[in-house]
Amino acid sequence: MSRTSTAFPIVVSGPSGAGKTTLVEHLLRSDPLVRRSVSTTTRPPRSGEKEGRDYLFVDRPHFERLKSGDLIEWAEVHGELYGTRRDFVEAELGSGRDVLLNIDIQGGDRVKRVFPVAVMVFILPPSFAALERRLRGRGDVSAADLKVRLENARVEISAGARYDYLVVNDDLERAGGELIAIVTAERCRRERKLSDFVDRLTR
């Protein structure tokens, strides 16, 4: 499928329990021009995980070297390092694929700084009560843990309210359609249209 617009990164953030993953999977299935960003990690592969598809697996010394300039963003989670390689994102964009990054707001900020053309989408739960219900529904959450998560969600939502787009996930079908529409619409924005195409028509 050819395109008449330049490719761009798509950052999707939102509090845990807002339903990001389902929406992102829906977008990836329905839009062949969108490619998921594959993170680099020091975590060992789990059974069934494939190098290059799920993660780029590296050892810690390798990751430390990448940190000095090859990573757009990185974070430590439960003692393991996770990051996004700049050359991976640039190669995908260069081959005409929009790159989707499912990432927290700190990571999102860094992506936006490296790629100012990035489209920033924040997924919101329909209400705080709904978010609490969803987090409780996971079953493995203690009362203290739930309190921390809800407090984090509140902070994250305050920051996320500055993203370009806010998608309220009250209905998966509608919210999924909105995420797809945002990507389709952004491809039509004047500043993304390939100048040779516009030139051809205005000459």
Add this chain to the structure above:
Amino acid sequence: MSRTSTAFPIVVSGPSGAGKTTLVEHLLRSDPLVRRSVSTTTRPPRSGEKEGRDYLFVDRPHFERLKSGDLIEWAEVHGELYGTRRDFVEAELGSGRDVLLNIDIQGGDRVKRVFPVAVMVFILPPSFAALERRLRGRGDVSAADLKVRLENARVEISAGARYDYLVVNDDLERAGGELIAIVTAERCRRERKLSDFVDRLTR
């Protein structure tokens, strides 16, 4: 259908022969929150035309009075006056409907000045050759007339390339989907989200 975003005008422009009308009809049929702007005119009603649905019919003295401040834009075509009443657009927006204006670039400029939140969409033919074919296909165009229309189209496309969105009408299905996606995406833009909704979540 309720909404969590403020309504906005949608300006659709494009050269004659680019297929604007078909795309606009498609949008109106598929999105119940979009309402067509009804023009005011001094032209007498044609058979089948209904006051309020097709046009707001007024006499010339009435139109002249409207010109002194009640019209967002107006133009004279073949000796008759056509214009857009500001109160009509404001009433629709106030009731939560996005108002679609199928209008030329001069009219579009004026709408944008009165409503800076207006979303500007320009419909492009896939190529100049395609535009020429479509205009010839209408059958009632002389060679001299065709030359004038193509020259006008070139001027119009140069100006339209400054619109927010460029939709290339090479395939009706795809281009129609893009116009619908633009409206859906614009409703998700942070600055259109009703602040009481965002407040409720961040409080």
